[in-house]
Amino acid sequence: MSDRQVLAVDDEVLSPERIADPHSYFSVLREHDPVHWNEKYRAWFIHRYDDVLDALRDPRFSSERIGAAYDRLTEEQKAERQPTYDILMDWLVFRDPPDHTRLRRLVSRAFTPRAVEAWRERVTGVVDELIDGLSERDHFDLIEDFAYPIPAVVIAEMMGVPPDDRDRFKDWSDDVMILVFGARGVGDRRARAQQGLIELADYLGDLVAHYRQHPADNIISNLVEASEGDDSLEDPEIVANCVLFLFGGHETTTNLIGNGIRVLLNHPDQIQKLRGDLSLIKPAVEEILRFDGPSKMEVRTLADQVEMGEKTLPAGDMVYLVQHAANRDPDAFDHPDRFDIARDPNNHIGFGFGLHFCLGASVARLEGTIALEALVRRLPNLELGPEPEVWVPTMLSRGLEHLPVSLS
Numbered sequence: 185m186s187d188r189q190v191l192a193v194d195d196e197v198l199s200p201e202r203i204a205d206p207h208s209y210f211s212v213l214r215e216h217d218p219v220h221w222n223e224k225y226r227a228w229f230i231h232r233y234d235d236v237l238d239a240l241r242d243p244r245f246s247s248e249r250i251g252a253a254y255d256r257l258t259e260e261q262k263a264e265r266q267p268t269y270d271i272l273m274d275w276l277v278f279r280d281p282p283d284h285t286r287l288r289r290l291v292s293r294a295f296t297p298r299a300v301e302a303w304r305e306r307v308t309g310v311v312d313e314l315i316d317g318l319s320e321r322d323h324f325d326l327i328e329d330f331a332y333p334i335p336a337v338v339i340a341e342m343m344g345v346p347p348d349d350r351d352r353f354k355d356w357s358d359d360v361m362i363l364v365f366g367a368r369g370v371g372d373r374r375a376r377a378q379q380g381l382i383e384l385a386d387y388l389g390d391l392v393a394h395y396r397q398h399p400a401d402n403i404i405s406n407l408v409e410a411s412e413g414d415d416s417l418e419d420p421e422i423v424a425n426c427v428l429f430l431f432g433g434h435e436t437t438t439n440l441i442g443n444g445i446r447v448l449l450n451h452p453d454q455i456q457k458l459r460g461d462l463s464l465i466k467p468a469v470e471e472i473l474r475f476d477g478p479s480k481m482e483v484r485t486l487a488d489q490v491e492m493g494e495k496t497l498p499a500g501d502m503v504y505l506v507q508h509a510a511n512r513d514p515d516a517f518d519h520p521d522r523f524d525i526a527r528d529p530n531n532h533i534g535f536g537f538g539l540h541f542c543l544g545a546s547v548a549r550l551e552g553t554i555a556l557e558a559l560v561r562r563l564p565n566l567e568l569g570p571e572p573e574v575w576v577p578t579m580l581s582r583g584l585e586h587l588p589v590s591l592s
């Protein structure tokens with residue numbers, strides 16, 4: 185029997201049914217084939233909590249998948265996609281130690297708890313201003329009108345992006361998502377998305393040059409000034425990781441807020457419990473991250489052969505660490521398919537674990553906590569609209585394109 189024997193299951197992770205409900209599919213694999221060879225994607229999918237956690241700790245599960253993916257391209261493809269890979273190869277999340285250690289040490293100074301907490305008042309102001317406008321409307325799109333504008337404003341201000349330029353980042357963020365998250369039906373959109381990425385990098389390069397000459401209190405300026413001994417960040421490293429922060433800052437928080445209010449409205453007992461005790465907002469956000477968080481899975485490349493689940497995973501293979509499956513593992517969580525805003529303990533891995541724990545997790549938690557608490561408190565008559573849900577068809581992330589809601 186080959187270690188790559190395939191369970192009799194359709195391996196299309198991006199089918200409309202599995203985009204809408206990934207949990208049922210992941211549950212079957214977690215129970216019957218937790219270390220699953222997906223023939224369609226030519227990769228391993230790991231589903232059990234302990235296995236995913238072990239992999240996140242194990243340096244043999246390398247994050248440097250961009251270089252490995254580039255090496256697999258034909259010469260023609262390499263020439264076509266070189267600009268994308270030049271930027272992505274400098275992303276912190278795609279580097280292993282010692283490069284990762286150096287980059288994270290220099291970059292993380294912009295995301296200290298004190299630095300993030302300083303934004304509480306501004307985030308609250310953005311949220312309250314949006315709700316002031318929405319409270320006068322009968323219905324609206326919670327993604328377009330609320331969940332997206334919050335991080336769009338906040339991360340742009342944190343980075344030092346002029347207000348007049350913010351609207352450009354929605355299209356640029358969508359372009360990066362196509363290139364990184366494996367969207368379905370990309371087709372010729374890849375070339376256009378790459379052009380968008382080039383435009384974004386050029387724009388950020390100009391900002392880096394500006395703040396090098398005119399220092400200010402923002403992330404770009406902090407990265408320009410970051411140093412330790414003789415070590416500092418090169419401009420291409422600053423630009424590449426600013427692309428990462430802007431993209432991550434948009435997508436993660438938007439999806440956390442959108443997924444969160446959807447889950448709460450689909451569990452009336454839990455949203456009523458939260459309205460009765462708003463001190464539960466922090467554990468509620470953690471439960472959202474566990475139950476239906478913005479990150480479905482992370483990707484690694486095997487730097488060496490690994491034994492897992494009585495199977496041999498060869499060096500060079502690609503591995504998907506399925507956080508959504510791990511976070512509903514009955515061996516790790518009591519009643520894992522029950523949404524419980526008071527769950528304790530809740531050791532989810534919605535933001536990853538270890539060296540690559542999400543650098544912006546504290547920002548997403550701050551924005552998500554303030555936004556969801558305000559929605560629950562100020563809009564008690566908020567309801568889901570009758571329109572069918574439309575999910576963004578990507579491999580790695582979980583988020584809605586639109587979420588129609590009404591004020592009854």
